[in-house]
Amino acid sequence: AIGTAQVATMTTEDVVALGTTGIKAMSSAQIGALTTGDIVALSSAQAGVLSSAQVAGLNTAQLSNFSTDDIRALGSAALRALSSTQLGALDSDQIGALTSTQVSQLSTAQVAGMASDTLNALTSSQIPSLTSSQVAVIGTAQVATMTTEDIVALGSAGIKAMGSAQIHALSTGDIVALTTAQAGVLSSQQAAGLTSTQLAALETDD
Numbered sequence: 067a068i069g070t071a072q073v074a075t076m077t078t079e080d081v082v083a084l085g086t087t088g089i090k091a092m093s094s095a096q097i098g099a100l101t102t103g104d105i106v107a108l109s110s111a112q113a114g115v116l117s118s119a120q121v122a123g124l125n126t127a128q129l130s131n132f133s134t135d136d137i138r139a140l141g142s143a144a145l146r147a148l149s150s151t152q153l154g155a156l157d158s159d160q161i162g163a164l165t166s167t168q169v170s171q172l173s174t175a176q177v178a179g180m181a182s183d184t185l186n187a188l189t190s191s192q193i194p195s196l197t198s199s200q201v202a203v204i205g206t207a208q209v210a211t212m213t214t215e216d217i218v219a220l221g222s223a224g225i226k227a228m229g230s231a232q233i234h235a236l237s238t239g240d241i242v243a244l245t246t247a248q249a250g251v252l253s254s255q256q257a258a259g260l261t262s263t264q265l266a267a268l269e270t271d272d
Contacts, residue, residue, distance in 0.1 A: 070099035078107045090115040094123030105131045114139035118147035126155035134163035142171040150179030161187035166195035178203040182211040193219035198227035206235040214243045226251040230259030241267040 073096045081104040089112045097120045105128045113136035121144040129152055137160050169192050177200045185208050193216045201224045209232045217240045225248045233256045241264045
């Protein structure tokens, strides 16, 4: 087997020439030895064959150099192998490149561990792909930083999945922007967590 020291000295052209079969055969340590230049040069097909173990071994500098096509090519198991730190290394363009299927396949642990910047990098077209289980674990601090457009994009299912503490974290502007359908699915327990200001906004607009 090629040692990690040898991998680190391979030219970018040689790494690309390995094709998908060569990349798939590499250990996580070997993948970790690839330079950022090698990562940039990987084809989306090569990125698409990365296993969960290989992806888990990527450092943040490597991940930050994945193209948006590479991000979209990651399989569900590989995507779910990313730690909160690794997800945090992805920029807004990379997060925004996730397909709706990929967003829905993120584990609840990954969503719960998302920093506000990472969560807010999801676009309003991606937000509806979050499952009820995922929405339920979003931290209150993260909920408080979500845009009003994203709150509306959660739809009725997303609002219904929120706990009373999450509902309490919504801004008055968020409450005002809730659709009639969203307001209609609020439970008595969720409503009990609303402040008088939130309740007044809800009663006025919904």
